[in-house]
Amino acid sequence: MMPHKILVVDDESHIVHVVSMKLTRAGYDVVTARDGEEAFEVCLAERPDMIVTDYQMPLLDGISMCRKLRTVSECAHIPALLLTARGYELSVADLAEVGIVAVMEKPFSPREIHAKVQEIIACAEQGRCPSRAIA
Numbered sequence: 001m002m003p004h005k006i007l008v009v010d011d012e013s014h015i016v017h018v019v020s021m022k023l024t025r026a027g028y029d030v031v032t033a034r035d036g037e038e039a040f041e042v043c044l045a046e047r048p049d050m051i052v053t054d055y056q057m058p059l060l061d062g063i064s065m066c067r068k069l070r071t072v073s074e075c076a077h078i079p080a081l082l083l084t085a086r087g088y089e090l091s092v093a094d095l096a097e098v099g100i101v102a103v104m105e106k107p108f109s110p111r112e113i114h115a116k117v118q119e120i121i122a123c124a125e126q127g128r129c130p131s132r133a134i135a
Contacts, residue, residue: 004121005029007048009039009065010083011057015106019052022110023117036060040068043075050120052113055084063090066098079124081116083108 006028008019013034020030031046033039037059043051051069053062060068062082069075079101084090090103101123102116 003027003029004049005031005046006117007031007033007039007042007046007051007053009033009036009051009057009062010054011035012054015054015083018110019113022114023052026114026117028117036062036065036068039065043069043078044072047074048078050117050124051078051080052117053080053082055082055090063094063098063100066100070098079120081113081120 006023008016008023008030009032010016010019011034016032016034020032023030031042031048033042035057039051039053040060051066053065055062062080066080069078076099078099080099082090082095082100082103083106084103085106095103101120104112104116
């Protein structure tokens with residue numbers, strides 16, 4: 001069986017590095033992008049099983065990128081984990097509408113990211129990914 005492919009998107013290179021390293025060591029195939037526009041293009045080319053994306057990024061933020069992906073039938077099903085700085089109020093309905101199934105506040109531990117990715121991949125495989133934000 002092929003390893004699950006995860007797209008990691010953040011404009012902070014150290015976050016991309018830490019998250020990518022943790023997920024690669026856990027056996028995932030990791031692709032990366034530095035902003036929402038690049039992530040959209042990578043999604044079209046790579047068709048990841050899941051996206052881990054920052055909220056605030058140049059060119060296209062994480063929510064707008066996920067919303068744009070929902071317009072492409074081949075990418076509309078991809079679940080996303082949104083990373084955000086503290087204090088952002090995001091409605092569960094808005095998040096669900098664009099495929100964001102979980103939210104984690106920065107700072108986070110790589111172990112927390114890995115556990116959340118495992119949880120989301122498992123529920124996506126069963127076709128029952130919840131459309132709810134999990135802090």
